[in-house]
Amino acid sequence: MDxxxxxxxxxxxxRLRGVAHRTPVVTSRTADERTGATLFFxxxxxxxxxxxxxxxxxxxxAALAPEQRKRGVLSYSSGNHAQALALACSLMETxxxxxxxxxxxxxKVEATRGYGGDIVFYDRYTEDREEIAKDLSARRGLSLIPPxxxxxxxxxxxxxxxxxIEEVGALDVLMTPLGxxxxxxxxxxxxxxxxxxxxxxxxxxxxxxxxxxxLRRGVIVTIAPPRSIADGAITTHVGTLPFAILxxxxxxxxxxxxxxLIGTLRFFAExxxxxxxxxxxxxxxxxxxxxxxxxxxxxxIVLSGGNVDVAALAKFLA
Ligand SMILES: *Cc1c(COP(=O)(O)O)cnc(C)c1O
Numbered sequence: 001m002d003x004x005x006x007x008x009x010x011x012x013x014x015r016l017r018g019v020a021h022r023t024p025v026v027t028s029r030t031a032d033e034r035t036g037a038t039l040f041f042x043x044x045x046x047x048x049x050x051x052x053x054x055x056x057x058x059x060x061x062a063a064l065a066p067e068q069r070k071r072g073v074l075s076y077s078s079g080n081h082a083q084a085l086a087l088a089c090s091l092m093e094t095x096x097x098x099x100x101x102x103x104x105x106x107x108k109v110e111a112t113r114g115y116g117g118d119i120v121f122y123d124r125y126t127e128d129r130e131e132i133a134k135d136l137s138a139r140r141g142l143s144l145i146p147p148x149x150x151x152x153x154x155x156x157x158x159x160x161x162x163x164x165i166e167e168v169g170a171l172d173v174l175m176t177p178l179g180x181x182x183x184x185x186x187x188x189x190x191x192x193x194x195x196x197x198x199x200x201x202x203x204x205x206x207x208x209x210x211x212x213x214x215l216r217r218g219v220i221v222t223i224a225p226p227r228s229i230a231d232g233a234i235t236t237h238v239g240t241l242p243f244a245i246l247x248x249x250x251x252x253x254x255x256x257x258x259x260x261l262i263g264t265l266r267f268f269a270e271x272x273x274x275x276x277x278x279x280x281x282x283x284x285x286x287x288x289x290x291x292x293x294x295x296x297x298x299x300x301i302v303l304s305g306g307n308v309d310v311a312a313l314a315k316f317l318a
Pocket of ligand 1: 179183
């Protein structure tokens with residue numbers, strides 16, 4: 001297996017310079033007092049298109065050969081990856097097709113169209129999106145850029161942790177949300193090089209702890225689609241490349257409940273004036289619930305995204 005390395009993260013950082021935002025790292029005395037740790041929050045909720053996904057998407061499109069870019073790219077995702085990829089493609093004048101479920105939220109469809117993406121709808125109960133994407137990519141000569149199981153996507157996602165550690169110095173613990181594992185595995189590559197003694201911990205929704213099960217058993221475990229408000233992390237299984245990286249580097253996995261996510265979302269809004277989507281709250285939620293012991297430690301937490309629609313936000317805050 002051809003796994004990405006830290007050199008790929010460095011190449012991604014060079015491609016993203018001046019294109020992705022170098023997002024701020026913020027601190028909170030209240031959060032430090034509550035946890036007995038020194039916490040650093042990397043604000044990818046303020047990234048372009050509202051999530052770290054822009055890093056991996058842009059890096060993957062930029063890494064294509066010019067003739068591949070001319071033919072166009074394709075992906076399947078109804079979430080932040082679709083918007084990020086559509087934005088990346090509009091910046092590079094590349095056509096993008098997104099395979100989306102017929103019942104995807106209108107706001108997500110609109111956002112993807114707004115960035116110039118073509119959408120192919122499918123029925124999520126009777127059709128398989130990966131099959132449809134493979135077929136389209138073969139027939140139209142489009143390059144498939146999946147949301148996490150791709151070396152340039154993983155390398156791009158690792159640039160957020162790279163920036164954070166370069167800015168604040170070595171960390172004792174680095175925490176990120178975990179869905180398919182692109183963010184966590186890219187972050188692991190950055191941390192292993194820049195802060196070799198740092199524990200790297202992924203946090204997945206309690207309702208779907210497939211990654212924790214997979215690391216325990218040593219094989220990728222697939223579960224039924226979990227129900228959680230962390231809609232960016234309700235994957236049924238981790239990717240093959242992320243899994244190999246997480247295993248090789250002893251990356252740890254813990255979980256957080258939806259109730260903890262809502263409490264954390266409110267903390268960000270009320271105390272830190274930050275809008276963080278439920279999935280982006282996974283890291284701090286696991287710290288506040290005590291799933292990871294951070295007392296006296298320097299802890300980096302990636303706030304992975306801020307895309308929550310206002311009606312849902314109002315409900316969580318009520
Ligand atoms: C996609 C996403 C995640 C999970 O990232 P993976 O690379 O799939 O593990 C976490 N948070 C947000 C906001 C996301 O959009």
